[in-house]
Amino acid sequence: MPSREPCSEVMNMDVLGNYKSVVSARSTDKEILKHSQDGGIITTLFAYALEEGIIDGAIVAGPGSEPWQPEPVVATTKAELLAAAGTRYNISPNLCLIKEVTRSYGLDKVGIVGTPCQMQAVRKAQLYPIGLRDVDDKIALALGIFCMENFSYQGLEAMVEDHCNQKMESVKKMDIGKGKFTVYTERGAVSQMPLKLIHKYVQPGCHVCLDYVANLADISSGSVGSPDGWSTVFVRSTIGNGVWDGAIAAGLFETKPIDKVKPGLDMVTKLATEKITKNQKNVDARKTVGLKADGTPKGLRNPYEGP
């Protein structure tokens, strides 16, 4: 049995992953910006890829049966993309459509958006397609979003309704930034809670995540590092590079060099390092959480060491 490199190797890897270029950007599409969380990067890129035939459709987080509950949908038009724009702060299990999208939806070129862990799932699905027949070569564009942690729906409900004292259905926008979780309502109220209070609502599975900026996406994007209304964009793969260059040439984005904006790449690096360092400690702590009869530590399962 070949022994695996210990997961501390991850620590030595650049916390921002491999990328070809990084830039601060904002969509030039006013309609998209009205719906988007920050710079409208994901929505604009998918709309462009749809129009150019790079993808036949994209798995995105559409509206679910309850307010602020995302449900994976296959968007094949700009209108469907717009309905899915913005951040929902609880996970949309987009991978649950990864095979179906090539079957009953009949897509040959699939776009998918997801958190860093979902990008890991996409790449594992391509390299080890154990139960995903005829899917690996149909993933045409995987877009990642920065993610510090995520919440269960019920956790988000507790934050919005108990802590912020607002009804889920009256909320217009949620945002995390500047040390606060902020809720904006349809009628103009703004409620906030400090980030240190939200930790108990974080999904346990997020505590072992060692990726902040979706290292394995073709292109990844998030607000951190860029001014309000703008997004930081990492262009990572050959596929991502082609799509980004095409979108820029088509005039779909305004861009600013990342070293010319505040707070800039240092902030991204800082938060990525914080997340990965904290979670690496959690992964390590799991190894000694219990106690064996002989007095030595007993560990929990470590997904980075094997099944």
Add this chain to the structure above:
Amino acid sequence: MPGRTPESKPEAKPPVKPSDVIVEEKVEVVQKEEKPVAEKITIGELHLSGCTGCLVTLADNYAGLFKLLDDYADLVYALTLVDVRHVPEMDVCLVEGSCCLDDKLSVEELKEARAKSKVLVAYGGCAAYGNITRFCRGGQWNQPGHESYVPISEVVDVDLYIPSCPPCPQEVRNVAVMAYLLLRGNAEQKKLATAYLAPLMQLAQRGDTACGCDLMYDVINQGLCMGCGTCAGTCPVRAITMEYGKPNVNRDQCIKCGACYAQCPRSWLNFDVINNYEGIMDAIKGAMQ
């Protein structure tokens, strides 16, 4: 036929053209094959108590199967595809189906395959975990006395698992290419193949029971699930739905193929392989062109 012997005698005197041509053709074929054969690995498929879906999956690589057989592997044993009656020596043996203990031949052939292969693969859910044969209690037509079906690792040591029902053509293709690199490649290729195959080998060590319950026991109960949805997307019988961001398994519908857990990014995630996804996928694509 005795009556024809006198007629065949004069054949030896003048050289008959058609037979000469045939002989020449044969020589040519052998020469063409000779060089690649020396470098290829040998793969066989042993068919036990399975539905032949695993074997069909191999063929579902279509042109990819021909490429595999042209450049990387000789198929030396397989039901209907190869006219060989007895388990031969081989580098990689893919075993399809669980092993029926009530069928002596199955047990003997499985042991023989183990003895004669370098790498023994539990190919598909039945061989790895029993899959639907886990539900058999005998009494079925036309072998009502056959009721004891076990995953093959209860009879022989297994090196590597390829779970799911059916398995995926692209996965068995990847394993075949990696097995070729492992057995015939240079040092760097061997290292890559070892890293790629490691988790599938670890799966074989993990055990021979699988169920949608694994998602509960080994992912959610262990505090590792982040709700990505891969398990629900993977399940071949749609026994898994995502409810409030977590998998919900319909256990009566689960066939125990092991696909959901093996596909889950929190069952294993080997950064040494997955971080290099672009290069590895290009390499496999290149190898298949």
